[in-house]
Amino acid sequence: MTLFRLWKARVNSVVLPFSPYFPWRNVDTLQQKFGKMIRARRLKLGLGQESLADKASIHRTHVSLLERGKRMPSLEVIRKLASALETTMASLMKELEAMDG
Numbered sequence: 001m002t003l004f005r006l007w008k009a010r011v012n013s014v015v016l017p018f019s020p021y022f023p024w025r026n027v028d029t030l031q032q033k034f035g036k037m038i039r040a041r042r043l044k045l046g047l048g049q050e051s052l053a054d055k056a057s058i059h060r061t062h063v064s065l066l067e068r069g070k071r072m073p074s075l076e077v078i079r080k081l082a083s084a085l086e087t088t089m090a091s092l093m094k095e096l097e098a099m100d101g
Contacts, residue, residue, distance in 0.1 A: 032069030033099045037092065039067045041085045055084035 028036070042052050049067070053060040057080060065071040066081075073081070075089075082089045 029069060030096075030100075031066075031072045034073065034092075034096055035067040035069040037095055037099060038063075038081060038085070041087070042067075045085065052081070052084055056080040 042049070047055070049063045050060045053063045056063070056077075058077060062071065062077070066073055066077070078089055078092060082092050085092075
């Protein structure tokens, strides 16, 4: 196999997002950052995914998908999560913007 084919196979196997200049360096997407933030806040309150899902009236698997950055939350879901996490939507967005730094 040629070096180009090896490189092409490597690039094609990389899951987006990645930096086009450094394909081996993954960059968090906005939804991944949101998920990390939700997980951190949930753990800080000592809640499990199921408890958070119950408080927010959403399904536990949806919480899991959000935390792993696999789903982009709707405004309604953000509102429900903010309420369940005892905060405001504005506070969540402010923290998310700070993570973008």
